Amino acid sequence: MLSIGELAAFVGVSTRTVRFYHSRGLLPEPPRDEAGYRRYTAEDVVRLSRIVALASAGVPLVRVGELLEAGEAEFAAGVAEVDASLQAEMKRLRALRSTLADLDSPDRLALPEILGRAIEKMRGAGAPTAYVDLYRDAWILAHALYPAEIRAYLAEFDLWSDPVYLDMQVRMLQLADVDAHDPRVDALAEDTVDWMEANRDAGSLKGYGELFSDERANRILTAQWIMTSAWDRLSELVMNGAQERGLVPTTPEG
Template identity: 35%
Template sequence: MVNGLTIGQAAAFVGVTVKTVRHYHRLGLVAEPDRDASGYRRYRSGELFRLVQVRTLAAAGVPLAETVDLLDADAETFAVTLESVHHRLTERIEELTARRDRLHRLDHGDRALLPDRACAVLERLAELGFGPDYVSVQREALVLSRALVPEIFDIFLTQLERSLDDPESVELTKRGWEARSWDPDDPRIEELAAAMTDKLLADRALLAMPTEFRNQSDAASRYALVNQHREDESASVVRLNRLVEANLREAGIAVPGQ
């Protein structure tokens, strides 16, 4: 009567290859069973259970070098180690989920680079009648802001959201976009800068930048890269932005220097 499984049958039962079982034997993870009268090693319930344990721990990410000590440890040590493995697996699951979500966002345009909240702002711009060119520039500005000045990205989004809920702000923004075609010395630029400044100062809390951001040595240069985005396309926009910044500083707002 045959009592036990061959190495091939045991490997298939556990879900590994014969080569893997032999590797476990070489590492001392599983003792080799005795040979029967026919010269075959027969795996009985004890060896099979040990193989299942080793296979399960290996699949969970426990290094094989740690498995022997773990399996031979007392119940308390075993429980603590399993909790650590559980924590590592949870982190791995979260990482893989994040990767899956990023891949999913690649099929959804702006969402590959921006959070849903920022995408909603871009959709709102289109609904309010801003043209594709303006929306495209704002998309680039949001991406740059998120990449270069993440410390104030949420502040930037909140400012945009509130301005889009204010018809006067929307009108001022549209005039600012139209100003691209104005002469840099056009007196309307100073008038527009003053109006924009007044609107911004109406809610000073939104203009406050985190102290930790202001204290970073590269804060001004990173801020400038975002704030000066596309300025080279219009000298009038450069003048408009500089006037607004100067007005804000004069009013006591800490705008990062150029």
């Protein structure tokens, strides 16, 4: 006959834990000896080791109780479910490790040089300060959330060294708070599509599309705090134009 301390030591938990499991009805209260001490059998060891295995796999104790009371088939199904969640957790941890690897670079708030220079040029070219700041914030955000991807992209495609692209970006910033149907919006949209067509083989457009392909990235781009009605219409016009000229794969879902 085992004491509570021996039982706990066998399965590697504390006595407090065993008593807690009693209070939750997971482990039945064993008979007491004359002194009022709990006395356990091998059967309790089996039950407790099951509980501990499931609990240490992260199964909520309520669910552990259900599984222990359930039939053989349901128990096996439950264990399979737990196993799947363990695999998912391991996947999450793997992903987390690569996130952490990017975390210790202290320059996440510093803009990559290329972008910093480009932004200074835009400021110098008369783009409105407030919107240049928003533009800068958006890139900082993107760089903060996807440092490796952004750096790789910028290293490969230096769009801002192209004076035509730079000029279009300045015009875009200047049109931030004009009326959405201002003719300058239409003009810029046409110029942009022209530029895209001229650069269709440069690879940078494709790279840009790949860069921002997942859901979180989409939230950055469509964030309302950086969107004005003129920009909304501008991006719509550009998307339509690009699709018409076959510069962008038509997405069937819309």
